Amino acid sequence: MQSTQNSKHGMRIGIDIGGTHSDGVLIDGTRLVAAAKARTRHDDLLASINLLLTHLLAGQNANWVQCINLSSTLTTNAIITGLVAPVGVLVSGGPGIAVENYRIGSQFHHIPGSLSHVGEETSPIDMDALDAALATCQADGINHFAVIGKFSPRNPEHELQMAEPARPTAQVLCCGHQLSGRLNLGRRINSTYFNAAVWDIARSFAAALKDSLHAFGLQHAEMNILKADGGTLPLARALEAPVQSILSGPAASVMGVLATMPLQEDVVLLDIGGTTTDIALFAGGQPLLEREGIAIAGRPTLVRALRVASIGIGGDSYIHVEADGVHCGPERLGPCMAAGGDAPALMDAFNVLGRAKFGDVALSEKGMATLAAQQGIDAKELAQSALSAAATAIETALRGLIDEVNSKPVYTIHEILEERRIEPRQLVLIGGPAEVFQPLLQEKTDMETLCPQLASVTNAIGAALCRSTSALVLHADTSRGWLYAPTLEVSKRIDRNFTLEDAVTEAKDLLKTDMAEAGIKLADADMQVTQADSFNMVERGYTMGKNIRVSVQVKPAVLGSTKPSSAVEVVHAK
């Protein structure tokens, strides 16, 4: 375990700013000490945080708080609403899919110049084109730049060459190779663009937040930002890579479940809300990650994320009848009728069948009866059909996700013959309507369904107990005598006898050193090797050397298990 994150008397604060509610908890060791909830003020996130902190710290000694982990919608909302800084995007492409296909932002410039897939220059950067692009950006008043080269994880040289003349006028300048060591030009362009675009927003928020923490006497506490992969980044690091903080909400909830109930098996987690249901998978108790990265605003990125599928089924899913039968969702027209809505929704169907007693049951019955009469059927029959449509939609989605994970491509004969399939037998339901859905999904899925009595602040508990995660990609070529780890900008000479084992050791050391610089001590067991391949490079029948690829990660995990005690009351802060 990461010892600095687990000091004996350290108290931890976890805050999750959600779409409607913001939750906060104070945890001592693994004991829940205080919990609070507040409405999220999207125009003033800091006010929501301050409100939570006021309640959490009432009667507590702020000096004992060792760290604060924050999951917020700050960068996500900025990107989705488009309220971000204008960015000049400079891209060098090369043979392949035309660069124009990746256009993003109002100032997108293709700069001729290319590297091959092994990182060798095949044509130099066109400096005249670069100057012209920068002049256009300057005329447009642009001082934020995203610089991306094709195959820059193999060789950053072209990105550095393009960045150089932009530096004098740049307030913000992000290079693709610093964000991820993985190949994917389109995703690297999107990630780097978003990183530059939300840079200022993240900084000014952090500055205000720091003042605020000071006022609470929390200036000595470490501040960490939650990521979509269920891990945290120290604030200083998060400000260098603000894009890493997007879409962390579902991760807080997944990690919260992991922190409050023991999960060792293959498990499906369903987080059922009003509008949507989020589906996550655990393999042997470990949450699964996206293969490439998460998408935001319809754009795929290289930002690591837990794999969460979302479908449009929730308590407020609208019930409607089409020629082919009764449908439920994916639209939500408003709250269900039992809660004062205008159209019958899924929760009304539960009410009519006596499976729930939510809100004003009479209103549900009235609404469902009206819709049923229009179709010439019985209200109970309509309700039953709606429930079964919802259950089918959920079941189809979760089977689809399991199939997708089990059919993920593999590249060796060994993996095909020795594959471990995910076969969940347990379904964990959380979220507002979870209990109501339990019997329905139990019948439908044939899985053991659990409906744990989780605190309503589980997300914040997850945020509080997350640890730092990181990943590193290393590439070595013994024929060229060269080793390169792009995100850390480490490159060094190696000799011909450099082996795969050497590369794994090197990658772990680099990751460990880098985390130590951020104040996090890693044990070997915290690191997981996700790729370790070595290929003989043969030319004209002779072995020229080895091409080695290693990826190491610190996987998402929680620091301990918290039993939410009924003695701790959740304060609704106003």
Add this chain to the structure above:
Amino acid sequence: MLTAPTSLGIIFFPAYDWAISPTHPEREERLLYTQDQFREEGLFDIDGINEYRPLRAEDTDILRAHFCFPTIEAVCTESHRISAGGAIRAAQLVLKGETQRAFALVRPPGHHAMKVVHGNRGFCNINIEAVMVEWIRAHSGIRRIAIVDTDCHHGDGTQDVYWHDPDVLFISLHQDGRTLYPGSGFLHENGGPKAAGRTINIPLPPQTADTGYLKVVEEAVLPILEAFKPEMVINSAGQDNHYSDPITNMHFSAQGYARLNELLKPDIAVLEGGYSIKSALPYVNLGICLAMAGCDYSAVREPDYAPSRLRETPDTLAYIDELCGQVRDAYFHPEMPPAKKEGHFFVRERRVYYDTDNIIEKQREKLKDCNNCQGYRLIQTESSSILPCLGVELFHDSCPVCESEAHAAFTDKHGNSLVAQLMDHKNRDYRYRNQN
């Protein structure tokens, strides 16, 4: 972001843990740089292009296409089963309508593997296209299939498997056999006595480049395909026509390969050879994928691509011009030498050399000439390493007489074969009979 007008499934299986030998061209590293290129291009982020894993070919899948002696295990490893399974997955995607087209980017290759298999020939053990074609026939109503072999080497294995099949049109474009392994694939090799004109060979002169190659496709291959009217077109897609390939002498480019697939519009492509793993494969594979998906491929070119240095001489183009006419004749007016006959049987005797495994096979094939059906065939085979074996193939439309004769040959206890294998397409019965 890009959207594919035609959805494409790619079965990418580089077999990173398998090689014929450490420095053999067919080694672990072969598709490594192709994968790097695909990843950097974000090929699988294109809406409509998806990646799938291969299936594994089971015994029946292999025995539908091959006589394997003495056993399947003796001639076929897991790598071959998975490579063939990749081709099967491609077919499954298209048959089920999961994707409109599919590309099995798998290794090891298969187009030099013949009907009878004793070992490895030209890097191939199992003919993955043939296993796939027979899988398609067993799992759908499709019978009429065209296989266009665009590998630089003559697809002698596939030619052999479908030599007598009038429902499979096999067209091979390759570097002239007088200048390259396996030394066959001449115009006069035109199909068996009951399948005249269903095997078409197009031997191209060395140094043929984009212009000449695409001319042959447009003026010979496409008109023949149009006349044959296949239910499905398969590209047996070797990439060794590339100007940088180390073991051939052609001048084809990534742009040429992409255009070829745009013209051919194959339902399924299956990777064959291609050993310029750094300079050609990343670009050629990308070009093929984009072209099959109907995406713009105009920016796909090799970093050192210089078309002016690759052009054919006027003489070569004139030769190719003439060749196009001869090729069309081979389909529309096949002139066949009289086949050798013994009673009611067409007879072929030959020797087959397995270069990789250094095996010499002696084969005697008898094809029943029946007026009511396609007949049946008996293949007696022995090699430098095993005693005589017998293969009995009964075609899907066999008449009752042929059916009983074929079964009698298979069950004959007095024959001298060590192993007999039945390939009964009519009753879908595929099995061995051991003599002792």
